[in-house]
Amino acid sequence: MRVPRRAGQGRGLEQRHAQLFAEGLEQARLHVERFGHLAVAHTDGRVQEGFDLGRWLANRRAHTASLTMEQAEQLRCLDAWWNPPWPLDWQRAWHRARIHVYEQGQVHGGDNRMGLPCWLQRWLRHQITHYEQLHDGQVMLLAELGLTTSEVERFHAWPGRRRPTADGLTVARAYAARHGHLAVSQPLVVDGFALGTWLNRQRQRQRSLGRPTRLGHHLTALDAWWNPPWPVAWQRMWWACRHHLTGLPEGLEWWAAAPNDQHAAAWLGEQSARRPLLQPRQQSLVDELLSLASEVPMRQPRINNAAWQPLSGRLPARSHIGGRPSASGRSWRPSSTSPTLDRPGGAFRQL
Structure with missing residues (x-):
């Protein structure tokens, strides 16, 4: 047996839904006046005047088909992207970035975003990296921040x-x-x-x-x-010296401007001489190289005493810069007791 419906029951339910929507719309309007958007997470937990706006908006997004054209238009008037086709957290991040742009100016792709907050640098980098996968609406919103397609191309120029x-x-x-x-x-x-x-x-x-x-x-x-805790240039020379001592491993090749074997041998001699000044782990690395070498490499002198004697007579006299000049009035000449540069390893021992 069919039970007849009471007249007016459906109309009253529609009026109740309209009343609840009007209450939610008013809370949404207040939120837009304060924050400028409706990208509110349903877990936001903000309850104003006993009304959970985040949950109300989440329900409206989940049941957009139940909204009338007038209701949907009212929400769009408050925030055109109140229900975006991309994740809502992206929209919240965009609004946060827009606040920075209003205060500091538009972002650019060619300046490496120096001076921007770390969170904004990371977010912009992610957008540029996945720019091809973004929605057309997201591309348009990024352009409002200054990150246009040309700026993305400029970004990739570095x-x-x-x-x-x-x-x-x-x-x-x-x-x-x-x-x-x-x-x-x-x-x-x-x-x-x-x-x-x-x-x-x-x-x-x-x-x-x-x-x-x-x-x-x-x-x-x-x-x-x-x-390394020491200069990288020191470590690079260590690798060069090791490769010269052991031979370049199969499959490897020398890098550009790699030092030759003479330069590497001279460097190892210097490190051996100044070993007490090195850090403990540097000393271990130098010892490793010395154990690979048949003997400690000696740096060859640039000029010995025998060659210096005739050459020094052709040089101009040394200017007097203080103190008493020598009795002979002649400039300084190395004597036979000068440092033994002509002896093997003499220069190495003086390092």
Whole structure:
């Protein structure tokens, strides 16, 4: 048996829904006046006057089909992107970035975003890295911040400073496989990637933290001395000297401007002479090289006493700069008791 519906019941329910929507719309309007948007998470927990705006908006987004055209238009008038087709946290981050742009000016792609807050640098870098996957609406919103398509292209004009960490690690891995180390100079650029600058930035970051980073563990696996506590140039010379002593391993090749064997031998002689001044781990590395060498390399003198005697007579007299001049009035000449530069290893012993 069919039970007839009471007249007016459906109308009353519609009126109740309209009343609840009007209350929520008023709270949304107050939020927009204060914060400028409706990108409120449903877990925000902000309850004003007993009304949970975040949950109310989440329900409206989940049931957009139940909204009338007038209600949907009212929400769009408050915030055109109140229900974006991308994650809501992206929209909140964009509003946060827009506040910074209003206060500090638009962002650019060519200045490496220096001076921006760290969170904004990371967020912008992520947008640029995944720019091709962004929604057209997201691209338009980024353009309002100043990050247009041309700025993204300008950003990629400096690939060495702006590639993701994975790209830097890939280039570092290829360089270590080719040359056997990561003790590169800061100006080094490999295939358009500023590897030297990138590695230097990773060293500074790890030292500031005072502990190995996750990326640092990967780099240590490539070169145990990629981040030495002494100058990187010293470590690079150590690698060159080792390769000269043991021979370049199969599959490796010399890097650009690598020192020759004479330069490496002279350097090892200097390090052996100043060994007490080195750090303990540097001393161990020098000892390792000395154990590989048949004898301590001696630096050859530039000129000996026998050659100096006839040459000194052709030089102008030494000017008097204080004190009493010699009785003979002649300039200084090395005597037979001068340092024995002509003896093997003489210059080495005076280092």
